[in-house]
Amino acid sequence: xxxxxxxxxxxxxxxxxxxxxxxxxxxxxxxxxxxxxxxxxxxxxxxxxxxxxxxxxxxxxxxxxxxxxxxxxxxxxxxxxxxxxxxxxxxxxxxxxxxxxxxxxxxxxxxxxxxxxxxxxxxxxxxxxxxxxxxxxxxxxxxxxxxxxxxxxxxxxxxxxxxxxxxxxxxxxxxxxxxxxxxxxxxxxxxxxx
Amino acid sequence: xxxxxxxxxxxxxxxxxxxxxxxxxxxxxxxxxxxxxxxxxxxxxxxxxxxxxxxxxxxxxxxxxxxxxxxxxxxxxxxxxxxxxxxxxxxxxxxxxxxxxxxxxxxxxxxxxxxxxxxxxxxxxxxxxxxxxxxxxxxxxxxxxxxxxxxxxxxxxxxxxxxxxxxxxxxxxxxxxxxxxxxxxxxxxxxxxxxxxxxxxxxxxxxxxxxxxx
Numbered sequence: 282x283x284x285x286x287x288x289x290x291x292x293x294x295x296x297x298x299x300x301x302x303x304x305x306x307x308x309x310x311x312x313x314x315x316x317x318x319x320x321x322x323x324x325x326x327x328x329x330x331x332x333x334x335x336x337x338x339x340x341x342x343x344x345x346x347x348x349x350x351x352x353x354x355x356x357x358x359x360x361x362x363x364x365x366x367x368x369x370x371x372x373x374x375x376x377x378x379x380x381x382x383x384x385x386x387x388x389x390x391x392x393x394x395x396x397x398x399x400x401x402x403x404x405x406x407x408x409x410x411x412x413x414x415x416x417x418x419x420x421x422x423x424x425x426x427x428x429x430x431x432x433x434x435x436x437x438x439x440x441x442x443x444x445x446x447x448x449x450x451x452x453x454x455x456x457x458x459x460x461x462x463x464x465x466x467x468x469x470x471x472x473x474x475x
Numbered sequence: 476x477x478x479x480x481x482x483x484x485x486x487x488x489x490x491x492x493x494x495x496x497x498x499x500x501x502x503x504x505x506x507x508x509x510x511x512x513x514x515x516x517x518x519x520x521x522x523x524x525x526x527x528x529x530x531x532x533x534x535x536x537x538x539x540x541x542x543x544x545x546x547x548x549x550x551x552x553x554x555x556x557x558x559x560x561x562x563x564x565x566x567x568x569x570x571x572x573x574x575x576x577x578x579x580x581x582x583x584x585x586x587x588x589x590x591x592x593x594x595x596x597x598x599x600x601x602x603x604x605x606x607x608x609x610x611x612x613x614x615x616x617x618x619x620x621x622x623x624x625x626x627x628x629x630x631x632x633x634x635x636x637x638x639x640x641x642x643x644x645x646x647x648x649x650x651x652x653x654x655x656x657x658x659x660x661x662x663x664x665x666x667x668x669x670x671x672x673x674x675x676x677x678x679x680x681x682x683x684x685x686x687x688x689x
Contacts, residue, residue, distance in 0.1 A: 283682075285662055288657065290661075291657060291660060291661045291664075294664070295635070295642075295660075297641075319665075319668070322668035322671065322672075323664045323668055324666070325668065325671055326664050326667045326668050326671060327664070329560055329616070329617065329620075329671070330617065330632070330636040330667075331611075331636065332615040333614070333617055333636055334613070334617075335519070335523050335637065336519075336522060336523040336526040336535075337519050337522070337523075337530075338518040338519050338521075338522035338523075338525070338536075339522075339536065339541065342518055342522065342536055342539060342540070343511065343514045343515050343518050345536075345540060346514050346518070346539070346543045346544070347507065347510075347511050347514065349544060350507065350510065350543070350544060350547055351507065353544060353547075353548070354505075354507070415485050454476055
């Protein structure tokens, strides 16, 4: 079947085939049994799908949408209400935290690479590294949420609170590497990390 | 505030355009009541699209909510020269396509067989009167057939048959070209026609009576 015939069949079904092409289409279909059968099947589909049942929205849907909208707008407003200095401090501390965590990620990769020839050690290193990283991430989320709450209550102390997050994170990082280096003989974090 | 407008498929959108634009302008200034009018006016159109795309009532409700939230948050991107309904349906259809793709990835990752259209149509929730109507034999067969189509094809078919959209309007809604839409519609119809063959799981005598009934 040619592309032109397919296009004509399609346009005829959608009622947009030009009048002068309609007779050409039926002439072609008379000459091509396969195409005629195909067109009949497409016509069946078209009739089945015409005027299909329409699903109406449940009664409560609009109210639910507006409730969710109000909640979203309130959250946005709360964030926008933060003083500029607080928002800057928040962004700065998040950037510093990411910077602080980068060497940890590199160190984790380094340790995994060093332990790759010892399956038992590799398993232990992986388990320990994943557990520590999960702990760090959860601690970070907790710190940020608590600090954000405090910033809303006491905007004047927000900058100080945010600036302490990287310090706390670095302290935790030091503890983590201390544990890692003492606990896993033969697999140490590189010295340049700390 | 103006009286409530229910914009159903086939309604003359041009007649209500000025009211819609007025509501959009107010909503852009943060007037939630104006946006509520838009929600009331278009919730059926958006919900029907989501229901037909996703085949499940609860998920369709969630997708409708998400579509309206996205519309509100990006209201400044709406070009008032275009139809608001088309813009809204564009957001909804793209969101539904994303959901279907994620659903497919989830199934693939779980290495489970894809559920049949009937499985999707069955809901543990008590059906509403509207849904009872939808669950008529013809509605069930149509939904079953739709579920067999890839997300992009399904969106084109729903916009063509439920919203009576032209190729241009479908292309605008799905952010693609008219030729791509023509191709999708043709392939979609071919796929559906194959499903309607005697070897399909739908009993041929029932199918015949349904087709003759149209």
